[in-house]
Amino acid sequence: MTKTAKLSLNDQNIDLPVIVGSEGEVGIDISKLRGQTGAITLDPSFANSGACESAITYINGEKGILRYRGYDIADLAEHASFPEVCHLLIYGRLPTRPEREDFRGRLTRHSLVHEDMKKFFEGFPPTTHPMVVLSSMIASLSAFYPGDDTAEEIDLNIIRLLSKAKTLASYSYKKSIGQPFMYPQNDRTYLENFLMMMFGVPAEKYEVNQVVRHALNKLLILHADHEQNCSTTAVRVVGSGGANLFASISAGVSALWGPLHGGANQAVIEMLEMIQADGANYQKYVDLTKSKDSDFKLMGFGHRVYKNFDPRARILKEASDNVLASLGVDDPLLEIAQRLEEVALADSYFVERKLYPNIDFYSGIIYRAMGIPTDMFTVMFALGRLPGWIAHWLEQRNAPGTRINRPRQIYTGETARPWVKLDNR
Numbered sequence: 001m002t003k004t005a006k007l008s009l010n011d012q013n014i015d016l017p018v019i020v021g022s023e024g025e026v027g028i029d030i031s032k033l034r035g036q037t038g039a040i041t042l043d044p045s046f047a048n049s050g051a052c053e054s055a056i057t058y059i060n061g062e063k064g065i066l067r068y069r070g071y072d073i074a075d076l077a078e079h080a081s082f083p084e085v086c087h088l089l090i091y092g093r094l095p096t097r098p099e100r101e102d103f104r105g106r107l108t109r110h111s112l113v114h115e116d117m118k119k120f121f122e123g124f125p126p127t128t129h130p131m132v133v134l135s136s137m138i139a140s141l142s143a144f145y146p147g148d149d150t151a152e153e154i155d156l157n158i159i160r161l162l163s164k165a166k167t168l169a170s171y172s173y174k175k176s177i178g179q180p181f182m183y184p185q186n187d188r189t190y191l192e193n194f195l196m197m198m199f200g201v202p203a204e205k206y207e208v209n210q211v212v213r214h215a216l217n218k219l220l221i222l223h224a225d226h227e228q229n230c231s232t233t234a235v236r237v238v239g240s241g242g243a244n245l246f247a248s249i250s251a252g253v254s255a256l257w258g259p260l261h262g263g264a265n266q267a268v269i270e271m272l273e274m275i276q277a278d279g280a281n282y283q284k285y286v287d288l289t290k291s292k293d294s295d296f297k298l299m300g301f302g303h304r305v306y307k308n309f310d311p312r313a314r315i316l317k318e319a320s321d322n323v324l325a326s327l328g329v330d331d332p333l334l335e336i337a338q339r340l341e342e343v344a345l346a347d348s349y350f351v352e353r354k355l356y357p358n359i360d361f362y363s364g365i366i367y368r369a370m371g372i373p374t375d376m377f378t379v380m381f382a383l384g385r386l387p388g389w390i391a392h393w394l395e396q397r398n399a400p401g402t403r404i405n406r407p408r409q410i411y412t413g414e415t416a417r418p419w420v421k422l423d424n425r
Contacts, residue, residue: 225388
């Protein structure tokens with residue numbers, strides 16, 4: 001029997017269908033509410049609204065669960081490669097061995113960007129934030145690869161985007177420091193190519209630190225998708241209007257840039273720099289966080305979705321320890337971070353409020369230890385989130401009955417009033 005919810009409004013009673021997901025999530029279908037009653041729902045920030053049905057990612061914030069296509073995030077981070085997770089999210093299943101080799105080969109072959117695109121980089125000032133460059137360059141791919149009318153064209157553009165995004169990201173970094181671009185090499189893996197293009201220099205063989213590579217693999221997997229967040233919603237909204245893959249993903253990059261979203265790991269490092277400049281007195285800022293008279297908040301602690309420990313943070317804590325030990329980094333900011341971590345895991349104020357270190361806290365530490373500059377942190381987030389955005393764009397495009405997204409509003413402005421001639425004003 002189909003479940004329904006009953007709504008009473010102005011002496012009118014209506015039945016609304018109840019949708020139950022595969023994990024027991026319950027949603028009330030209000031798609032016909034306005035047509036039946038003339039009323040709409042009001043839900044600022046859409047915190048209680050489901051925008052779609054999706055088979056990509058499942059999150060249970062109360063229990064600290066995150067799964068991609070049914071696979072637990074801890075298993076994927078431990079056993080999978082990032083390209084395998086890309087295949088899983090986009091195509092709905094893990095690749096077979098032949099599929100994995102073919103997929104990796106295609107990602108390698110399409111890593112080069114058109115030489116004309118290098119001219120675009122010349123137009124950006126050296127001080128340009130890398131997220132500006134990445135968003136612009138991804139959008140410009142539409143000019144070089146305009147076809148997306150068939151399933152084959154879309155699939156090829158997906159491969160192009162996954163392959164070229166890391167090249168564009170590394171070029172934006174090289175541009176910012178005035179170094180020549182490094183071309184991808186066909187004998188390197190996806191992650192090895194990215195690290196080489198970021199940190200290699202011409203005429204010198206670049207050796208990849210395997211601890212760093214493994215940590216980067218985990219970081220990208222852990223960032224690969226996170227359900228209907230701000231940037232994913234942006235991709236879906238733009239895509240719902242029929243925008244192509246590149247334009248839609250460019251919108252996602254721009255949405256990710258905000259400090260409340262993808263820029264949070266950058267904000268963590270900026271906070272640590274502020275504490276260091278104040279004599280490294282981390283306890284002062286812990287006390288400010290606990291004070292009712294202060295609005296200071298420790299960045300990188302707690303999470304809007306997870307009411308328990310962020311499952312991704314558990315994984316990154318171990319990776320962070322391994323990277324710091326392997327590289328032997330001597331960085332006062334990282335020492336402050338470790339002291340803050342100890343406080344958050346032991347202080348009753350933080351424990352009772354479940355203000356545990358989250359993924360942004362640990363990812364910022366790892367990226368800094370790797371030598372990745374702070375303004376590239378959000379770019380790294382974007383590279384990881386790319387397969388999730390693509391999967392959601394594709395899922396929406398292929399869903400039956402997809403319509404352009406068009407939220408309503410409750411108007412609170414002036415009511416009708418007459419025009420006043422200029423002489424009377």
